[in-house]
Amino acid sequence: MDTPPGTAEASDGGGGPMDAGGPAPILDQPFDRDSLYALRATLEAHATHAGLPHGRATDLVLIVHELATNAVFHSSGTGRVRIWRSAGSLRCEVSDAGGPAPAGRDAAAWPVRHGHGLWLARYLTDRFTIASGTDGTVATADFVLPAPDHPSAGTLDRRDSYAVLALEGALDERAAAEIARVVRGLVSDTSAPRLVVDLSGVAFWDSTGITALISAQQRLDQTPGGMMALSGLTPKLAHRLDGLSPTPFTVADTRAQAAGRFPARPDAD
CATH class of the missing domain: 3.30.565.10 (Histidine kinase-like ATPase, C-terminal domain)
Structure with missing residues (x-):
């Protein structure tokens, strides 16, 4: 069987059937x-x-x-x-x-x-x-369940040789659209586009947001000189991305460390 890493019975602790004396099901x-x-x-x-x-x-x-x-x-x-x-x-x-x-x-x-x-x-x-x-x-x-206020927001900061997209709140459909928009822009107007996606502010996620990260990585990998690195992931989110992505992500703790994973440009000398 093609089983993901971890035990056969659980992917995370704390689950299991509800106690008989617990709340009534909805x-x-x-x-x-x-x-x-x-x-x-x-x-x-x-x-x-x-x-x-x-x-x-x-x-x-x-x-x-x-x-x-x-x-x-x-x-x-x-x-x-x-x-x-x-x-x-x-x-x-x-x-x-x-x-x-x-x-x-x-x-x-x-x-x-x-x-x-x-x-x-x-x-x-x-x-x-x-x-x-x-x-x-x-x-x-x-x-x-998310906190009552979990809007998604993205801030793009273009540097000399790469860009940083900082996401906050929810990694959801709205964040997915922002990721796709940023990647399209970088690919269309940047030679060897390089992107750091900072996820340290993400508090909630869904499969649409995860799919957007996977698609962004694939798009940049297919672009000459293109590359993406992620920073600020929680261990649980990193585990999910590891299991769901067909190719490994480049990850680091901080934005600066993520940018340091990019190889030097040929014209940097």
């Missing part, structure tokens, strides 16, 4: 093969109503739908989705009605394939666990 819905499509609309409505921004709600829909699809096609054919709002996050639990995993088999009884299901869940959630027991397989995925 969604408790059974599903089968015929109801998977309708489940997507239900998930989106509950995620946005609970406070997830559009981009992150889309991530939740994608992950939970993938997990439910695994339960349908690789287990008993039926399952249940439950969502709780608790401690500043949404916890999604997807369970099937299958039996326990055979002895010696990975606790994640559902298959892991690059770009699908469990693989995505381990990188696009804030916490993820999966385990099999006497009642079947249960996967839990947590999505942290």
Whole structure:
């Protein structure tokens, strides 16, 4: 199996099923093969109503739908989705009605394939666990709710031989558009464009923002003399980018260190 780094059961600590005496779920819905499509609309409505921004709600829909699809096609054919709002996050639990995993088999009884299901869940959630027991397989995925004020903002500073784009707030759809705009401008009017993206001010993210960073790196890598470096990443964000990007990012702690990763220009002598 093409498994991401880390344990088979979890990508981050703190997950797992909710306690029986905890809050009531905001969604408790059974599903089968015929109801998977309708489940997507239900998930989106509950995620946005609970406070997830559009981009992150889309991530939740994608992950939970993938997990439910695994339960349908690789287990008993039926399952249940439950969502709780608790401690500043949404916890999604997807369970099937299958039996326990055979002895010696990975606790994640559902298959892991690059770009699908469990693989995505381990990188696009804030916490993820999966385990099999006497009642079947249960996967839990947590999505942290943003602070009330988390607008995205970007500031571009052009230097002599490179540019710095400092992002603050949310690495989301708005930030993605700013990243794309800056890269287009550098490629069109700069010889050997070089860009430092400072992420030290980012407090929230979604898959759209991560995709924008990956696309920006690919665009600059394909441009003669072009290069991008990232600074100020948290360890968790660095781990996600490592797992999701087809090529490694150049990273550093500070803007100055990131700029120092750029090779000297041939005409600098």
